Amino acid sequence: MTKELKILAACFAAFAIALKLAYYREGTLTALKTAAALYWLFVIPGYAMMLHWRNRLGLAERMAMGTVAAIALTGIASYYIGLAGLKLQNQTLILPLAIIAASFLAYLKFSARKTQQQQ
Amino acid sequence: MDREKFEGILEAALLITFFTAMLYLGPAATAQRQIMHDHPAGYAASDSFQHQARAESIRQMGQYRNEASYIVAGHTDVVGFYPPILYHATVLVSNLAGMETYDALMLIIGLAIALGAIAAYFLTRGLGRAVAALALPLTLFMATGKPFLGAVTFGQMPFMLSALFLIATAWAITKLSEPKGYLLAAIFLAGTVMTHTSETIFLAMLLAAVLAASTIAAIKKFGIAGIKSAVKENRQLLLALAAAAAIAAYFIPMFIGIWVKALPYRFNVERISASFPAATVFPTDFGFMLAAILAGIAATALLAIKKRDEFANLTKSKLFPLLFSAYMLIAGFGTYAGFGLRSFQLRLAWPLLLAPLAAFGTYHALRMFLRIGKLPKSSQYAACIAITLLLSGAAMGMHYEQPSPGSMDKDRWEAMNWISGNTPKDASVYVLYSHVYSQTSSLYNTQRRTYFLELQQFAGMLNSLGSTGELNRTSYVTIPSDSGPNFPYRTGLFSFDRHIATTKTSDNIDICSADYYLIDKAFPQQELTQANLYLMRLLLGGNSTTEYDSPSAAVLRNNNKDDDCIGKQA
Numbered sequence: 001m002t003k004e005l006k007i008l009a010a011c012f013a014a015f016a017i018a019l020k021l022a023y024y025r026e027g028t029l030t031a032l033k034t035a036a037a038l039y040w041l042f043v044i045p046g047y048a049m050m051l052h053w054r055n056r057l058g059l060a061e062r063m064a065m066g067t068v069a070a071i072a073l074t075g076i077a078s079y080y081i082g083l084a085g086l087k088l089q090n091q092t093l094i095l096p097l098a099i100i101a102a103s104f105l106a107y108l109k110f111s112a113r114k115t116q117q118q119q
Numbered sequence: 120m121d122r123e124k125f126e127g128i129l130e131a132a133l134l135i136t137f138f139t140a141m142l143y144l145g146p147a148a149t150a151q152r153q154i155m156h157d158h159p160a161g162y163a164a165s166d167s168f169q170h171q172a173r174a175e176s177i178r179q180m181g182q183y184r185n186e187a188s189y190i191v192a193g194h195t196d197v198v199g200f201y202p203p204i205l206y207h208a209t210v211l212v213s214n215l216a217g218m219e220t221y222d223a224l225m226l227i228i229g230l231a232i233a234l235g236a237i238a239a240y241f242l243t244r245g246l247g248r249a250v251a252a253l254a255l256p257l258t259l260f261m262a263t264g265k266p267f268l269g270a271v272t273f274g275q276m277p278f279m280l281s282a283l284f285l286i287a288t289a290w291a292i293t294k295l296s297e298p299k300g301y302l303l304a305a306i307f308l309a310g311t312v313m314t315h316t317s318e319t320i321f322l323a324m325l326l327a328a329v330l331a332a333s334t335i336a337a338i339k340k341f342g343i344a345g346i347k348s349a350v351k352e353n354r355q356l357l358l359a360l361a362a363a364a365a366i367a368a369y370f371i372p373m374f375i376g377i378w379v380k381a382l383p384y385r386f387n388v389e390r391i392s393a394s395f396p397a398a399t400v401f402p403t404d405f406g407f408m409l410a411a412i413l414a415g416i417a418a419t420a421l422l423a424i425k426k427r428d429e430f431a432n433l434t435k436s437k438l439f440p441l442l443f444s445a446y447m448l449i450a451g452f453g454t455y456a457g458f459g460l461r462s463f464q465l466r467l468a469w470p471l472l473l474a475p476l477a478a479f480g481t482y483h484a485l486r487m488f489l490r491i492g493k494l495p496k497s498s499q500y501a502a503c504i505a506i507t508l509l510l511s512g513a514a515m516g517m518h519y520e521q522p523s524p525g526s527m528d529k530d531r532w533e534a535m536n537w538i539s540g541n542t543p544k545d546a547s548v549y550v551l552y553s554h555v556y557s558q559t560s561s562l563y564n565t566q567r568r569t570y571f572l573e574l575q576q577f578a579g580m581l582n583s584l585g586s587t588g589e590l591n592r593t594s595y596v597t598i599p600s601d602s603g604p605n606f607p608y609r610t611g612l613f614s615f616d617r618h619i620a621t622t623k624t625s626d627n628i629d630i631c632s633a634d635y636y637l638i639d640k641a642f643p644q645q646e647l648t649q650a651n652l653y654l655m656r657l658l659l660g661g662n663s664t665t666e667y668d669s670p671s672a673a674v675l676r677n678n679n680k681d682d683d684c685i686g687k688q689a
Contacts, residue, residue, distance in 0.1 A: 014135055022142035025152035034154050034226070037216035041208075056297050060131055061244070064237045068287045069303060071227075071280070072310030075204030076366060078211060079183060079313070083369075087181030088207070092215040110299075 004059055008047060011063065012039055045096045046070035048103035052110060073099060122497050126248060133504055134240065137255050137511075138233045144515065145262030146229025149272055149522040150222075158532035159221035162525040165558040166274020169601060172563035173201060174220040178210045189566045192600035192622050196608040198615065200377045202370065204314040205277045228276050231283045232261050232268070238286040239474035242440045245293050246479060249503035253485075254478035256510035257408055260470035263515075264522035270398030270467050272523060281315030282468035284308075285322060289443045292434050295355040304355075305362035312367040316374050317461040321450045325443065326356065329433045336431030356434055372613035381604045386457040393459075400451075400466035406518050408510070412448075412473055415480030419445055440475040447472035481506070530671035531555050532564075534637060537667040537674055539566040546634040549596070551651050552577035553639030553672075559599035565637070570596040570628045581650055590657060590685050596628045631684035636663065636675040660686015 016035035020028060046066030053062060077099070078091055086094075149161035162168055169190075176187035183199040183206060191197040205227065213223035236258035244251040261267050271279050284307045291304035311319040333353055337345030350357065364371065392399045402409055419441040429436035451469060453462030465472070482503070486492040491502050531553075538548055547568045550556050562569040572580070576594045583591040600606075606618035630636075638655050642648045658675055659665065661684040667674035677684050 018135065018139040018142060019154070021139055022147035023150065023152050023154045026154045030154055034216050034218070037212055038226075038230070041211055041215060052299060053294075053297055057294075058127070060127075060134060061241050064134070064234065065241060065287060065290060065303070068234055068238060068283060068310075069306050071208055071231075072204060072284055072287075072306050072314075074211065075207045076309060076313055078207040079203040080369065082182030082207070083184055085182075088178065088210045089181055089214055092211055095211070 004047075007059060008044075008063070011043075012036075015039065015043075041074060041092070041096055042067050042070040045074065045099040045103070048100040048107075049073070051103060051107040054107075070096075070099065126497065126500055129500065129504060130248060130252075133252060133255070133507070134237055137236055137240075137258070140511075141233040141236050141259065141262050142229055144259065144519065145232055145268045145522060146225065148262075148264075149268065149524065150225055150229070151524050154226060155218050155222050158529045159219075159225075159527045160525050161225050161272050161523070162221065162527055162561075163269070163523045164273040164526075165560040167272055167276065167525075167560075168527075168558055168563065169560035170205070170274065170276045171221045171224055172560060173601075174206045174209045174213075174224050175564070177203075177206045178213060178220050183207070186601070187563075187566070189568065190563050190601050191606050192598060192602070192618075192624060193568055194606055194608070194618050194622070197606050197618065198373065198377070198609050200373060200604045200607055202277060202281075202313045202315055202374075204310060205280050208280075224276065228271060228279050231280045232271070235261065235279075235283045235286060235468070235471040236474075238283060238290060239471045242286055242290040242293070242443075243475040243478045245437055245440055246475070246482075249491075249500045250478050250482045252478075252500070252503045252507045253411075253481040253510075254474035255507050256481075256514050257405070257411065257470050257474045257477040259511050259515055260405060260408070260518065261468075262522075263518055264520040266398045266400050266404060267467055267470060268522045269520075270395055270400075272525065273395060273398055275395075275398075275464060275467055277315040278318070278464045278467065281311045281318045282465075282471060284310035284314060285318045285468075286471055288322060289440065291359075292356065292443075293439055295359065295434055301355045301359035301362060304359035305366060308359065308363035309366035312363065312374070313370050315464075316378065317464065321447075321453075321461070321465060324450075325446050326360070329353075330356070332430050333432060340431075352432055353434070373615075376613060376615045377604045377607045381607075384457055385459075387459055388456075389454045389459055389463075392454075392463040395460075395463065398467070399463060400469060404518075405470075406514065408477060408514055411477040411480045411484070411510075413480065414484050415441070415473075415476030415478070416445060416448075418479050418483040419476060441479055444473055444475040448476065481510070526555050526558060527561065528555070528671060530669035531639070533669065534667055534672035534674055535562070535564040538635060538637065539564065541666070542567060542635055547632070548635045548637050549628070549630055549633035550637040551639065551654060552647070553637075553651075554642055554647075556637065556639060559597055560601070562599045562637075567635075569599055569637075570626075570633060571599060572596050577650075580654075590630075590654075592631055592685065593627050593629045595625060597625050598623060600624050629681075631661075631677065631679065632681055634677055634680060635666070636677065638673045638675065639671065640669075640673055641671045657686050658684060662686075 016032050019035050020031040046069055047063055049069055050062035050066035082088055151160055159171055177183045183203050185199055186197040188195045209220055209224045209227055213220045239254050239258050240251050243254040288304055288307040291307050294300045330353055334349040337349040341348055429438055433439050451462055451466040491499050548565055550569055550571045552572050552574050556562055559571050580591055580594055602624045606622055607615040610616045636658055638651055662679045663675040663677050666676045
């Protein structure tokens with residue numbers, strides 16, 4: 001897991017550089033801020049959501065498809081939570097955190113169950 | 120370094136390169152190489168402004184229960200009818216990154232395009248890494264200004280994100296045998312439902328065919344008991360469908376009660392899109408890459424014959440990505456079977472959807488003519504990467520077209536912002552003809568009731584002035600509003616009625632009945648500029664005052680409302 005987190009951090013740098021290269025007239029700080037926002041909203045939650053398939057799929061595949069899954073899930077959850085009364089302005093920190101926490105807990109739970117079954 | 124690790128590094132480098140290239144050639148070029156702008160960049164038509172204005176209205180409201188009144192002709196109870204995912208994702212990015220919603224929307228669409236290429240790669244990867252690499256050259260077409268990216272910036276934004284979810288659903292279907300694999304398929308499928316639902320319908324037709332093929336095969340084998348066996352065999356897929364329906368349970372009744380009723384299926388044969396004639400995609404738009412697609416069709420047909428036993432369980436077969444791709448090719452020709460705009464839209468994502476076919480075709484051509492099948496695995500992969508880079512360079516060299524930077528500019532944008540920030544909420548704004556504001560959804564950004572004088576009526580007004588010396592004050596104007604779904608409002612939790620019968624989306628309006636005037640001062644044609652400036656002088660002579668002025672646009676306040684607001688001619 002530590003190794004994957006290091007790769008995740010390296011990918012953040014690669015993503016920020018990709019943004020800066022493509023949008024080269026934009027300031028470095030804005031490119032970094034944008035990369036950080038997208039990472040927090042979609043990439044990290046996507047990575048967490050895909051932890052369940054950690055031993056079945058490669059990291060690159062999990063990160064890419066996890067990001068797509070996180071865009072879908074975040075959009076859906078944000079819509080319903082907004083209708084329930086939590087305004088969008090208050091969701092930017094809570095929503096990704098909730099997805100990350102729920103995914104991580106599910107991963108731990110299923111990993112523990114799997115270990116028990118193996119024993 | 121072992122082979123697996125070496126190939127893994129090569130793969131990561133390839134994907135990062137293509138991701139960056141897609142952004143660079145497409146979305147970043149549209150955005151003039153900047154993430155943030157002082158006006159919407161890349162927005163080229165009314166529909167794109169409609170999505171931008173809706174995203175901004177949701178940001179301001181903090182949720183999407185109802186449409187903002189200025190988008191739906193003043194109604195305050197029209198239900199938020201559009202699939203919401205794109206808007207919510209946009210607002211979250213906008214809020215967190217501190218950027219305008221128009222920039223966040225374009226950024227998300229850019230990411231959807233670039234991620235679409237990566238998703239197409241992983242969908243193809245079930246056929247092997249080398250084949251998957253060959254899927255990438257075709258995906259680059261998504262970044263070309265005409266017709267692909269151009270159509271997206273013309274307003275096919277929700278479609279683009281939905282196309283990404285569509286490919287991701289196909290990928291997830293190939294992973295259904297993984298533990299809890301159905302969850303991924305459910306999320307992606309629900310994503311298509313709640314982003315742009317027509318893609319769900321196309322996919323549902325394919326899945327229905329897959330399930331039918333599986334059931335028929337099981338019945339042939341086990342008789343009527345085969346139905347039970349088919350259900351068991353496709354349990355994960357059925358679970359995914361049920362979970363997706365549960366996730367989208369609140370939105371699906373809205374889709375059926377609003378969209379299906381407003382836009383029912385009608386048989387019609389269309390060769391060119393009536394809605395987007397300039398953005399109609401034809402297979403020949405792929406140039407020499409069409410040969411790869413055709414080779415892919417032939418190779419898929421041969422493989423399908425060879426592996427016909429696998430039709431009983433297609434979702435577990437390597438055939439699935441290829442059949443999905445071939446199906447999307449056929450679905451794009453649904454324009455000849457009444458699917459009209461929806462099939463034309465599907466064609467816009469052909470560079471992503473047909474990538475598995477093109478990859479398979481190219482791979483088999485390489486095996487046949489260059490004998491790469493005889494190379495060791497690592498060399499085979501490296502050779503395919505080299506061919507991928509060559510094909511990509513050639514395809515973009517021959518077919519790349521710079522995308523449009525859009526129609527809006529800072530002055531005209533600020534004029535609308537001035538109106539939204541400085542006029543009473545119930546003020547009405549009369550907009551003289553403008554080649555920019557003629558994309559009338561852009562006028563939602565005034566957040567006021569607007570009357571837009573179309574070119575024909577504008578010419579009529581000028582003609583009457585020229586012939587009689589009197590300005591004909593009353594003209595037929597457009598009242599910009601999103602009237603497609605007929606202004607639906609709730610009559611129950613899942614029942615709707617419509618305001619359309621009592622709502623005017625165009626009307627005869629007296630120019631002097633407006634509170635404000637929005638006047639474009641700079642046309643490419645000097646005559647139009649002179650005409651608008653002349654009308655502006657008449658309004659100023661009739662006791663209007665200039666409230667906002669810039670080289671391109673001005674806002675006047677009518678101080679003689681419902682009286683004679685036209686001054687004497689010079």
